[in-house]
Structures are given as structure tokens and as C-alpha cells.
Amino acid sequence: MKVSKGDIFERVFVNEAVDLCIEQEAGSKVKIHVVNAPFSITVNQLGEGCQTEIYGLEHLHGEDNVTAETHVTHAVGGGTSIQLIKFVLDDNSRGRFIGDLKIAQDAQQTEAHQTNRNLLLSETAEMRTQPQLEIYADDVKATHGASTGQLDESALFYMQQRGIDKEKARQLLVNAFMKDVLMTISDETLREQLLNAIDGVVE
Amino acid sequence: MSKLLEIKDLHASIGGKEILKGVSLVVNEGEVHAIMGPNGAGKSTLSAVLTGNPAYEVTSGEVWLKGENLLEMAPEVRARAGVFLSFQYPVEIPGVSMTNFMRTAINAKREYEGKEPLSAKEFLALMREKKKLLELPDKLNNRSVNEGFSGGEKKKNEIFQMAMLEPCLAILDETDSGLDIDALRIVAEGVNRLKTPENASIVITHYQRLLDYIVPDFVHVLADGRIVKTGDKSLALELEEKGYEGL
Numbered sequence: 001m002k003v004s005k006g007d008i009f010e011r012v013f014v015n016e017a018v019d020l021c022i023e024q025e026a027g028s029k030v031k032i033h034v035v036n037a038p039f040s041i042t043v044n045q046l047g048e049g050c051q052t053e054i055y056g057l058e059h060l061h062g063e064d065n066v067t068a069e070t071h072v073t074h075a076v077g078g079g080t081s082i083q084l085i086k087f088v089l090d091d092n093s094r095g096r097f098i099g100d101l102k103i104a105q106d107a108q109q110t111e112a113h114q115t116n117r118n119l120l121l122s123e124t125a126e127m128r129t130q131p132q133l134e135i136y137a138d139d140v141k142a143t144h145g146a147s148t149g150q151l152d153e154s155a156l157f158y159m160q161q162r163g164i165d166k167e168k169a170r171q172l173l174v175n176a177f178m179k180d181v182l183m184t185i186s187d188e189t190l191r192e193q194l195l196n197a198i199d200g201v202v203e
Numbered sequence: 204m205s206k207l208l209e210i211k212d213l214h215a216s217i218g219g220k221e222i223l224k225g226v227s228l229v230v231n232e233g234e235v236h237a238i239m240g241p242n243g244a245g246k247s248t249l250s251a252v253l254t255g256n257p258a259y260e261v262t263s264g265e266v267w268l269k270g271e272n273l274l275e276m277a278p279e280v281r282a283r284a285g286v287f288l289s290f291q292y293p294v295e296i297p298g299v300s301m302t303n304f305m306r307t308a309i310n311a312k313r314e315y316e317g318k319e320p321l322s323a324k325e326f327l328a329l330m331r332e333k334k335k336l337l338e339l340p341d342k343l344n345n346r347s348v349n350e351g352f353s354g355g356e357k358k359k360n361e362i363f364q365m366a367m368l369e370p371c372l373a374i375l376d377e378t379d380s381g382l383d384i385d386a387l388r389i390v391a392e393g394v395n396r397l398k399t400p401e402n403a404s405i406v407i408t409h410y411q412r413l414l415d416y417i418v419p420d421f422v423h424v425l426a427d428g429r430i431v432k433t434g435d436k437s438l439a440l441e442l443e444e445k446g447y448e449g450l
Binding site for chain 1: 256257278279282294312
């Protein structure tokens, strides 16, 4: 699909697998959220001054096996891209993030950020993360980070010491981890609805 | 005066290394006990063991809180039963707001006591009332627990939580460390105002300074995992003068 000059394409997909290939014309804006579904999103910034935002949140349980894939190419300059992908993995779940970010030689003054954070809640869950950056332009601002960790034991104990049982403390920490992905949703009603859905477990 | 806490010949270790080598102590309602001692004596281990920190293993001994076996309780149950620790290093919890954290904690305790949970309105009124005690700013409510707090704010926040939860036994672990004199005064005044004839505190400190503000009924010296000396507040002054070596 094509997002025409100056247009905005903004979508939130919840529990719905996503397979998109998008070409952006100059000055267009793409903002996509995917919650709890596999996705493969390819974005090519073909015109100058495009904005791309891709957010993914995957909360996996049981035998879930989910791959999230992004392929973002800055073909011309002056564009920005932000990617924030988070996985929470419980039980025997498997997660995989593949993130290709390419900044072509002509794409000067591009700003691109890719972040992948993962939280393992069980010893049998597994996360594979494969960020790949190809940068051919020299005047760019690009950052990327990938990390996989576990719940902070000292924070769990701190909460227990205040009378909060361990399971509830875990939920509070997991929700805190997931929250910032949802906070970026523009539609206030939908944002509150999804935030309440993750917060619901602690009330 | 009735007995609140009784520690009998407590031994505890971490990673196979024995730190507490037979601590015995009785704390009655209405009392303030100071525990002093050199670094590595086991002061923080004692507070960790009393609160059920899973990093430590109790190898022998008993601890009773109001006649109940404290060591058999999960950490959160000890907290609900009224054991409160003011942490030496309060933990930052990004993404969990003070309001959500405190309300969850208060209502867990109320449920344990068979009381109805506080409504949002009642809870916020209580927060406002208790914050005044510590001179904490209102903006604290919406901030994540301890995140970006200064050292002084973190310690005030500990005593604020103590004011909210009204424990029967407060353990203050090096609450004076990292505090300037103004913050120290506010923290100490907070602790003093929370004192009742029914509750008690254990004040763990390396220095005598805090005890100018929170006056103990008893001072114990912990060295190499044992209480080696017990006296009144004058013992703290003596230690300040002669050092732990002078014992």
C-alpha cells in the first residue's frame, strides 16, 4: 500500500495478525501499534521528511510462538523512524524479533531509533532477537538497543515488605513494563481501554 | 508492658556464610531499641531476616511476634502483621505509581485485618494527611515509586509509607545514612510522632547522630553476629567517644 504525500496512516491492531508493506511519500506519517499478535511490517520511506512509528507489545503464555518483524528503509533524507517492541514471555512461550533498519546513502539527516525490550517470566520461555542495522549515510542520528531480562527481585521484595503478595507484585511490575508501549496510542478511548485491560489484574 | 518481639538464639547465613551467630533480643510495646555496631557485624542481616528476605537462610533459632511464629510467615504476611522495614536503599520501581503501590499495600493490610478496602477518596485523603507529616510534595502521588527521588526524599518516603501502614514494629535500617541535617530532623520527627504505647521500633545505625533525635530506651552493640553489650542511651555516647574497639 501507499501513503500519499502529506497523508497520515494510523492503526492499532489488537489480537489481529498484521502483514503490511507500506511505501511512504514525502511528508507522510505512519503510526502502527500491534498488540498480542504476530506481525511483519515493511516500510519504505521514498519521499523526504516522512515519519514512521511502529509499536509492538506481545504478552505470551503457554506454548505461544510469536514472531515480530520490521523492515524499515530510509531511502531519502530528513525522515524519522521510531520502533519500540516489547515481549513479555511466560510459561514455555517463544518470541522472536527481527528488526532490519536501513539508512541509504542519500538519506542524510535521518533520525532512527529502534528499541527491543523483553521480559522473561519463566525459565522455560525463550526470546530470540535479531536487530540488524545498515547505515550508509554519514549525517544521521541512529540508536538501537535490545535487552532481555527478568523481573527485578529487589523490587519484588520491596513490594512484599509493604504487604503486597508476590503474585500481585509481579503483575504490577509486568504492567509497568508494558505500559509505555500503550501510552503512545493517540486515540484516548482505546488507549485507556487497553491500559485498563492490563491494569485490571491488579485492582 | 507486653512482649511484642522475641528473638531467641537466631543464626542466619547468606551464601553458606554465617552472619548471625546467636542473636537474642526482647522488644516490648512502647520501646525503642537501637542496634549499633561496626560494618559487617550483621545489622542489616538482622533486618533482612526479620522481614523474610529470601536471600538469607535462617539456620537455627526462633522469632516470635505477638506470640506468633514470625519465621513461618511469608514476607508479605509479616508486613501485614505489622513488621515494617525502612530500607537502607529504597528500591526504585519505574512505571508503578506511588498511589497505585500504596493503595495496593494498604488494602492488602486491611483485608488481612478483616476490614473493607479504602475507597479512592478515603485513600487520597489519608495520603494528603500523612504527607504533611514528612513535608513531602504533592507531585509525589503521580511519580513512580522512588524513581528520580533524591536520597533525602527516598528516606522521607520510607517514613511516609510507615505513617500510612501504622506498623506495630518498625525497623529503621540506617535511615540516617545520606541525610543532611534538615532531612534527618524531619525524618526523626516523623518517627517520633508515630510512636504510641502499643508499637515499638528497632533503630539500626552506625552513628550516634540519629539517636540525638530518636532517643532509645536500650542500645545494643552487635559485633560479629552477636549482641555483645546492652545499655541505655549513654552507651551510644560512650561508643561515639571510644569507638567499637574500646569495648
